Amino acid sequence: xxxxxxxxxxxxxxxxxxxxxxxxxxxWAVEPVDGTGSSFLPGQFNMLYAYGIGEVPVSISSDPxxxxxxxxxxxxxxxxxxxAALKVGEVIGLRGPYGSAWPLVAAEGGDLLIVAGGLxxxxxxxxxxxxxxxxxxxxxxxxxxxxxxxADVLFADELAAWxxxxxxxxxxxxxxxxxxxxxEVGVVTRLIHRAGFDPATTTALLCGPExxxxxAVLALQQRGVPDKAIxxxxxxxxxxxxxxxxxxxxGPHFVCRDGPVLAWPRLSNLLGVMEL
Ligand SMILES: Cc1cc2nc3c(=O)[nH]c(=O)nc-3n(C[C@H](O)[C@H](O)[C@H](O)COP(=O)(O)OP(=O)(O)OC[C@H]3O[C@@H](n4cnc5c(N)ncnc54)[C@H](O)[C@@H]3O)c2cc1C
Ligand code: FES
Numbered sequence: 001x002x003x004x005x006x007x008x009x010x011x012x013x014x015x016x017x018x019x020x021x022x023x024x025x026x027x028w029a030v031e032p033v034d035g036t037g038s039s040f041l042p043g044q045f046n047m048l049y050a051y052g053i054g055e056v057p058v059s060i061s062s063d064p065x066x067x068x069x070x071x072x073x074x075x076x077x078x079x080x081x082x083x084a085a086l087k088v089g090e091v092i093g094l095r096g097p098y099g100s101a102w103p104l105v106a107a108e109g110g111d112l113l114i115v116a117g118g119l120x121x122x123x124x125x126x127x128x129x130x131x132x133x134x135x136x137x138x139x140x141x142x143x144x145x146x147x148x149x150x151a152d153v154l155f156a157d158e159l160a161a162w163x164x165x166x167x168x169x170x171x172x173x174x175x176x177x178x179x180x181x182x183x184e185v186g187v188v189t190r191l192i193h194r195a196g197f198d199p200a201t202t203t204a205l206l207c208g209p210e211x212x213x214x215x216a217v218l219a220l221q222q223r224g225v226p227d228k229a230i231x232x233x234x235x236x237x238x239x240x241x242x243x244x245x246x247x248x249x250x251g252p253h254f255v256c257r258d259g260p261v262l263a264w265p266r267l268s269n270l271l272g273v274m275e276l
Contacts, residue, residue, distance in 0.1 A: 006242060008049045008093025009034070014068050015088055022151040024075050025119065026084055027061065029068040033091060040064055041101030042126035043233060043261045046071065047241050049093030050086065054079040057238045057256070059123035060097060064130055072122040072154065098241050100261040102127045102205050103231060108137040110201030113225075115216050116145045117188055117208020121154050123233055123260075124207050132167060141168040142195050146188030146212070149174050150181040171195065188212060192219040199224035205261075207233040217264055230264040 010033040019025040032038070040060050048071060049055040056079045062070035075084035086092065104112075104127055112131055116124050124143075131141050143162065147153055153172065163170035171191045173184035184191070188208075202225050206213045213232050220230055236248035236255040243257035251270045253259060258266075 008095045010091045011094040027072045031068040040097035043102040044097035044099050046096030053082050061122040061125045107203035111140045111197040112138045113197050113204040114143045115206045117212040120207030143170045144191040146173045149176045189215045189219040204230045227264045233260045
């Protein structure tokens with residue numbers, strides 16, 4: 001970590017772009033005002049602070065091998081909506097990176113299965129870039145992505161490029177078909193039943209709404225993927241992000257410190273309370 005873990009450092013918005021046709025999601029590229037370099041692992045997140053407004057946890061969505069760092073944000077509430085109005089060149093506070101990472105190295109040698117729902121593709125985008133760079137170290141790489149409608153598809157150009165590049169298999173499905181959508185319709189778990197991965201060698205990385213992840217775990221178990229090979233990224237309300245305040249507690253885990261990426265055996269007995 002290249003900075004004091006609890007003090008936001010000033011970072012500048014280098015560029016921004018809308019990320020979905022629906023218009024509620026945008027990506028920020030940010031760079032440190034003092035030019036200090038830092039690194040992160042796919043799956044980790046930063047605390048982003050809009051000065052005078054508030055601070056929120058946001059995953060890093062960029063390729064870990066590159067700069068600037070990207071954050072892909074849905075404008076939903078009292079902090080993220082004002083963030084959406086900030087302009088290129090303005091300065092935000094950033095502290096991090098925090099939390100656990102996707103087990104991409106441990107997954108090498110087998111199939112890598114990425115299952116994303118909605119905005120859950122953001123923290124998995126950095127994992128996809130790392131997997132592409134080390135493509136020869138995996139058997140198959142599968143990306144299964146489900147979202148509400150065609151207008152909500154994130155990173156649409158990249159999904160098409162990954163699919164056309166032939167190095168990874170990409171399947172996208174939407175909950176609701178609209179006239180501009182000619183692809184799959186239905187929940188992402190249907191794609192799990194069809195995908196060509198080998199359950200015995202698969203490591204599965206899941207991120208999305210908790211209800212979607214629970215059904216995805218069931219589908220993976222039905223296919224024979226071992227529980228210890230299933231990893232979920234969780235979201236909880238956070239304040240300190242460094243294991244002090246307890247805001248993010250889930251059973252025995254502090255999601256900010258022990259997560260956000262946790263293996264399914266550490267979560268399975270919390271299934272009934274996961275939506276608390
Ligand atoms: C580890 C971690 C990683 C995260 N990564 C990302 C990320 O990459 N991109 C991102 O946009 N968000 C991410 N989030 C969620 C993000 O932190 C919240 O969306 C944010 O804190 C909302 O703050 P707010 O003050 O703007 O909204 P609030 O004022 O707190 O919420 C306003 C309303 O929006 C609802 N809401 C809150 N969060 C969400 C949500 N995620 N989706 C839909 N409705 C919601 C609330 O229930 C409430 O009704 C992550 C959270 C965690 C814990
Ligand atoms: S946010 Fe404070 S302990 Fe996790």
